[in-house]
Amino acid sequence: MHDPSASPLSPPTVQDADADRRFRECVRRHGWDPDHKFLGGYVDWEWRHSRHAYDDLFTSVRGKKVLEFGCHLGGTAVVLATLGAEVTAVDVDPRFVELTQLNVERHGVAERVRVAHVPDTTHMPFADETFELVSCNSVLEYVEPGRLPGVQREIDRVLARWGFIVILGTSNRLWPTDIHSRRFLMNYVPRRLHGLFPGRPVHSVFPWELRRGFGDYADISKQDQGRLIVDLKAKMGMTGPRLAAFSAANWLLRPIGLHVGFVSPTITMILQKRVGRGAGDG
Numbered sequence: 639m640h641d642p643s644a645s646p647l648s649p650p651t652v653q654d655a656d657a658d659r660r661f662r663e664c665v666r667r668h669g670w671d672p673d674h675k676f677l678g679g680y681v682d683w684e685w686r687h688s689r690h691a692y693d694d695l696f697t698s699v700r701g702k703k704v705l706e707f708g709c710h711l712g713g714t715a716v717v718l719a720t721l722g723a724e725v726t727a728v729d730v731d732p733r734f735v736e737l738t739q740l741n742v743e744r745h746g747v748a749e750r751v752r753v754a755h756v757p758d759t760t761h762m763p764f765a766d767e768t769f770e771l772v773s774c775n776s777v778l779e780y781v782e783p784g785r786l787p788g789v790q791r792e793i794d795r796v797l798a799r800w801g802f803i804v805i806l807g808t809s810n811r812l813w814p815t816d817i818h819s820r821r822f823l824m825n826y827v828p829r830r831l832h833g834l835f836p837g838r839p840v841h842s843v844f845p846w847e848l849r850r851g852f853g854d855y856a857d858i859s860k861q862d863q864g865r866l867i868v869d870l871k872a873k874m875g876m877t878g879p880r881l882a883a884f885s886a887a888n889w890l891l892r893p894i895g896l897h898v899g900f901v902s903p904t905i906t907m908i909l910q911k912r913v914g915r916g917a918g919d920g
Contacts, residue, residue: 647693649685650720653746661740668733680713681745688775689717690873691804696858696866696908697771699723705769707793708777709753712738718773719747726769728756760788767798776807776904778848779818779841783829786843790851794911801911803852808905809842816840817903845900848907855909857897864888864897867906 652658662672672678692699700722706715709727715738718725727742729735735755742751756762759781772793781789793803809817811825819838832840849857859867868885876884888898899906 647720650681650716650745650747652744654744657740657743661737661744664737664740677711680711681716681741684713684717684775685720687874688714688806689721690870691806691906691908692718692721692723692771692773695870695873696861697802699771702770703768705764705772705793705796707759707772707774708780709738710734710777712741712751712753714773714775715751715753716742716745716747719750720745723750723771725751726764727751727753728759728762730755730757730759760785760792762792762796764796766795767801768796769801770798771802771804772797774803774805774808776809778805779809779843783843786847787851790848791853794852797911799911799913802858803855803907803909803911805848805905805907805909808848810901810903810905811842811844812901813842813903815903816842818842843905845905845907848905849900849909852909852911854912856912857907858910859897859899859906859908860895863892864899866908867897867899870906 662678665672665677670677675683698721699718702723704718704723704725706718706725706727709715709729711734712727715725715727719742727738729738732755735753739748739753742748742753754763774793778786778789797803813825815822816825818841821837821840824832824835824837824840825842827835865888868881868888871884872881884898884902887901891897891901
């Protein structure tokens, strides 16, 4: 854990002007706006939000070997490295691998982040139990449903015993509106019938697929009867009536053994691998 008396970490800033120029050029080459908050500003957004899931909420990532699964533009990888983790960032899309490499360079943390293109995430090029924590930030809903169990077994294989999986920002199929497409009720339409409803694709997953699919894991999100998730949302900036409603929903879910991160629009779940059998065991 961090020493409470230590000075707070400064947020990551752009350190390398040349890498910043190349990052912006690469973003434009793909037809995107480098000034968009979820492109050029993504690191800042993740620092203000997802950082709190790794910064002393349940453990410290300082000095730990962390896998950023589905690194996208590298926003979370930069945050993890700034917090002191040794990060391996992977993605199936070579465009995002290139952008992540430029992003960690422009923020001056390239020496703490290894970036790798992994086309098949059911077979990752890492030894068993390599990592102490795996970050899955807004990624598992994009995995093809038929491939998700294999991906989960592989994540379990590379995660050390007693290691953590942090699931954030994952569109919840229980929610009536898909957060990515903004399409109402499409989460309740069977996937095989989605082709009958033209429009933006729906990317969502049921929370029990994530809770059970990795193997024998404890859901430490239920720590202190779910207050851990409520406190996390408060640190992320949720306030007022919205936070009160979030806390009330968590209180109502306690008798059935659930927490509000299980049923909210984006799934928030922190799982810890037990010493017993995992999904990747024979």
